[in-house]
Amino acid sequence: MRRSRxxxxxxxxxxxxxxxxxxxxxxxxxxxxxxxxxRVEAAAAALGYHVDARxxxxxxxxxGTMAIVVVGRAGSDPTRVSGFHYALLGSTCAAAAECGxxxxxxxxxxxxxxxxxxxxxxxxxxxxVMGTSVNRAAWNDLLATAPQGPVAVWGAPFDxxxxxxAENREGAVLAVERLIAAGHKRIGFLGTVDAEHPQFAxxxxxxxxxxxxxxxxxxxxxxxxxxxxxxxxxxxxxxxxGAPDPPxxxxxxxxxxxxxxxxxxxxxxxxxxxxxxxxxxxxxAAGVHSHPPLTTIEPDFAEAGRALVSRICYPDVEPxxxxxxxxxxxxxxxxxx
Amino acid sequence: MRRSRxxxxxxxxxxxxxxxxxxxxxxxxxxxxxxxxxRVEAAAAALGYHVDARxxxxxxxxxGTMAIVVVGRAGSDPTRVSGFHYALLGSTCAAAAECGxxxxxxxxxxxxxxxxxxxxxxxxxxxxVMGTSVNRAAWNDLLATAPQGPVAVWGAPFDxxxxxxAENREGAVLAVERLIAAGHKRIGFLGTVDAEHPQFAxxxxxxxxxxxxxxxxxxxxxxxxxxxxxxxxxxxxxxxxGAPDPPxxxxxxxxxxxxxxxxxxxxxxxxxxxxxxxxxxxxxAAGVHSHPPLTTIEPDFAEAGRALVSRICYPDVEPxxxxxxxxxxxxxxxxxx
DNA sequence: ATGAAAGCGCTAACAG
DNA sequence: CTGTTAGCGCTTTCAT
Numbered sequence: 001m002r003r004s005r006x007x008x009x010x011x012x013x014x015x016x017x018x019x020x021x022x023x024x025x026x027x028x029x030x031x032x033x034x035x036x037x038x039r040v041e042a043a044a045a046a047l048g049y050h051v052d053a054r055x056x057x058x059x060x061x062x063x064g065t066m067a068i069v070v071v072g073r074a075g076s077d078p079t080r081v082s083g084f085h086y087a088l089l090g091s092t093c094a095a096a097a098e099c100g101x102x103x104x105x106x107x108x109x110x111x112x113x114x115x116x117x118x119x120x121x122x123x124x125x126x127x128x129v130m131g132t133s134v135n136r137a138a139w140n141d142l143l144a145t146a147p148q149g150p151v152a153v154w155g156a157p158f159d160x161x162x163x164x165x166a167e168n169r170e171g172a173v174l175a176v177e178r179l180i181a182a183g184h185k186r187i188g189f190l191g192t193v194d195a196e197h198p199q200f201a202x203x204x205x206x207x208x209x210x211x212x213x214x215x216x217x218x219x220x221x222x223x224x225x226x227x228x229x230x231x232x233x234x235x236x237x238x239x240x241x242g243a244p245d246p247p248x249x250x251x252x253x254x255x256x257x258x259x260x261x262x263x264x265x266x267x268x269x270x271x272x273x274x275x276x277x278x279x280x281x282x283x284x285a286a287g288v289h290s291h292p293p294l295t296t297i298e299p300d301f302a303e304a305g306r307a308l309v310s311r312i313c314y315p316d317v318e319p320x321x322x323x324x325x326x327x328x329x330x331x332x333x334x335x336x337x
Numbered sequence: 338m339r340r341s342r343x344x345x346x347x348x349x350x351x352x353x354x355x356x357x358x359x360x361x362x363x364x365x366x367x368x369x370x371x372x373x374x375x376r377v378e379a380a381a382a383a384l385g386y387h388v389d390a391r392x393x394x395x396x397x398x399x400x401g402t403m404a405i406v407v408v409g410r411a412g413s414d415p416t417r418v419s420g421f422h423y424a425l426l427g428s429t430c431a432a433a434a435e436c437g438x439x440x441x442x443x444x445x446x447x448x449x450x451x452x453x454x455x456x457x458x459x460x461x462x463x464x465x466v467m468g469t470s471v472n473r474a475a476w477n478d479l480l481a482t483a484p485q486g487p488v489a490v491w492g493a494p495f496d497x498x499x500x501x502x503a504e505n506r507e508g509a510v511l512a513v514e515r516l517i518a519a520g521h522k523r524i525g526f527l528g529t530v531d532a533e534h535p536q537f538a539x540x541x542x543x544x545x546x547x548x549x550x551x552x553x554x555x556x557x558x559x560x561x562x563x564x565x566x567x568x569x570x571x572x573x574x575x576x577x578x579g580a581p582d583p584p585x586x587x588x589x590x591x592x593x594x595x596x597x598x599x600x601x602x603x604x605x606x607x608x609x610x611x612x613x614x615x616x617x618x619x620x621x622a623a624g625v626h627s628h629p630p631l632t633t634i635e636p637d638f639a640e641a642g643r644a645l646v647s648r649i650c651y652p653d654v655e656p657x658x659x660x661x662x663x664x665x666x667x668x669x670x671x672x673x674x
Numbered sequence: 675a676t677g678a679a680a681g682c683g684c685t686a687a688c689a690g
Numbered sequence: 691c692t693g694t695t696a697g698c699g700c701t702t703t704c705a706t
Contacts, residue, residue: 005698005699007699007700009699017677018677018678019678019699019700020678020700020701020702021675021676021677024675024676024701024702031676032675032676033675033676036676048457050454050457050459051700052395052698052699052700053460054391054394054398054400054698054699054700055395055459055698055699055700056699056700056701057391057394057700058389058391058392058394058395058684058699058700059681059682059699059700059701059702060682060702061391061682061701063391077427077431077638077639078424078426078427078430078431079424079427079428081423083420083622083623086420086423086427087415087416089423090407090414090415090416090418090423090444091414091415091416093442093443093444094414094415094444097443097444097450102443102460103442103443104402104439104440104441104442105430105441105442106430106434107427107430117387120385121387121388121389121390122387122389122683123390230625259626262626263626266628285420285623286420286622286626288567288623289599289600289623289624289626289627289628290626290627290628291603291626291627291628302414302416342682342683344683345683345684354692354693355692355693356683356684356694357684357685357686357692357693357694358691358692358693360683360684360685360686361685361686361691364685368692369691369692373691373692388683388684389683391682391683392683392685393683393684393685394684394698395682395684395685395698395699395700396684396685396686396697396698397684397686397698398685398698
């Protein structure tokens with residue numbers, strides 16, 4: 001006859017204390033003698049006891065869990081989520097663990113699977129949403145639902161008080177100054193700049209700022225069309241090179257676009273980095289193996305995870321909204337002379 | 338004065354039914370009139386009521402949650418988890434959602450953070466573990482802990498009854514036959530084959546089988562050393578090319594090794610794919626942007642996720658252990674003449 | 675520093 | 691088909 005679940009009462013009996021003492025001892029309450037605590041811990045270990053999270057959560061009202069939603073492109077499966085968002089997801093889970101939180105993760109891309117009310121359902125204490133800005137339906141649904149509890153957002157195509165972002169402007173300045181240092185004079189910007197792409201707009205701002213500061217011509221942003229950024233980058237580069245007075249370097253609004261650009265450049269026979277420079281943004285792992293390897297601006301992922309998570313773990317402290325970035329030298333810009 | 342949480346009693350009162358009817362109606366019990374159900378649903382919506390998962394879980398004993406642990410390399414952060422495991426993680430979360438399960442995910446790489454007893458703690462109904470086989474400490478810890486509840490495993494360096502794997506042998510046959518079709522005669526195998534690498538051993542088996550079948554010479558597996566597979570692949574290829582009678586094509590045990598090999602090959606000036614063929618295994622996204630793009634064997638990720646998850650959702654049905662694979666033609670093998 | 679008692683909000687067994 | 695009732699196992703007052 002199999003005994004039912006070991007409860008804190010069983011441990012209490014074995015340790016010769018009350019059930020509430022067991023609870024306190026195992027929860028690390030300071031008002032428990034070290035001696036009592038170790039007796040309780042020994043009894044718990046002997047019986048193979050584990051606090052039942054279901055009961056603890058019901059009673060305390062907290063869940064110790066963070067809901068993390070990764071928004072993908074409409075109609076696509078999680079396999080095709082960008083490496084950037086995977087890295088950010090990983091860092092966010094790690095940051096949550098640092099705060100003693102678990103991570104409930106959901107990949108959502110299509111209407112019908114959108115769900116944000118994890119807090120209302122008692123599944124989590126807060127919500128982190130990250131993903132591609134191109135999925136308007138998802139972001140609109142998030143806006144319309146107005147989930148309760150603390151929320152932190154990365155990648156939304158709108159400005160509100162909940163976002164966390166990379167230092168996009170500063171990163172763009174780094175990128176462009178690197179190209180300038182390599183001797184490039186006509187530097188183009190690859191990326192759509194409009195209200196739907198606030199991150200790209202910030203990067204364009206930094207691009208402009210750096211060029212103006214150095215007295216170099218500022219190009220119009222060359223819009224990339226389509227949700228497939230790589231393909232978009234490929235096509236945009238073709239358009240750019242076909243125009244009169246083409247650039248001799250480009251700063252791409254992100255690595256996916258830059259990777260597409262690199263491909264197209266390779267096909268036209270442009271010599272990168274000897275004659276043509278390329279810098280991306282995001283720190284994509286795929287850029288390590290591209291030809292040539294992609295020089296890029298990488299946000300500090302660990303800090304990004306912490307910034308997102310701290311809005312939920314520490315809702316009362318002033319939130320960090322900007323995450324520092326750094327230049328990763330790989331091989332798509334020639335060495336500084 | 339803020340009212341406390343809306344409960345099923347409030348909904349019951351508003352709908353003029355008993356509390357248990359509310360519970361049944363919202364849980365989709367078939368023994369509820371459609372008329373009653375819609376009245377309850379209307380009341381619930383009007384009050385903004387959501388079933389409290391904490392209470393439901395305590396009472397029912399189930400959690401509707403799957404714990405997914407991603408094992409990384411010792412001392413590394415989640416940012417450096419392989420793209421393969423990210424894709425598998427995504428597919429597993431998606432498969433869990435298909436079964437109506439939530440996914441609690443944890444990245445673990447170092448002793449001190451290992452935790453497998455999610456079921457004992459009432460956090461999940463089962464456990465999926467995936468990750469790199471090189472982290473012996475983690476896998477040993479898993480073995481030693483023997484967590485309760487259903488468990489499914491991908492990537493462990495040992496054989497037991499819980500693993501799920503790709504059709505490694507069949508995939509290797511596909512890879513090697515593709516190289517043979519391209520006219521290659523001396524095909525090498527890049528990867529360590531020993532008890533710690535059961536997946537590589539299976540791939541070597543398929544490699545051997547295909548070559549024997551076609552009457553071609555079977556090479557010894559060329560061990561790759563170090564946990565960084567890319568670097569290992571780079572070095573192994575150098576060794577292979579330095580040996581007498583070097584191969585004119587290689588099948589790498591996985592894409593990371595193949596990517597390293599491609600790099601080293603490029604540096605030595607070998608012309609891939611015109612004179613030298615390379616095929617990898619895993620379907621890594623980074624292989625899309627390598628030079629040349631990497632031809633590879635890709636497991637069906639969606640099926641992999643389902644196979645893992647079904648061990649937890651449907652513990653009574655005969656589990657699927659093998660996941661089908663397919664050849665992804667990219668560009669590292671020349672066209673069939 | 676510890677014990678006694680209450681009750682979190684729900685599901686499920688049992689009636690009717 | 692619906693109502694009544696009894697807990698699930700814990701955390702947290704309130705005592706002592």
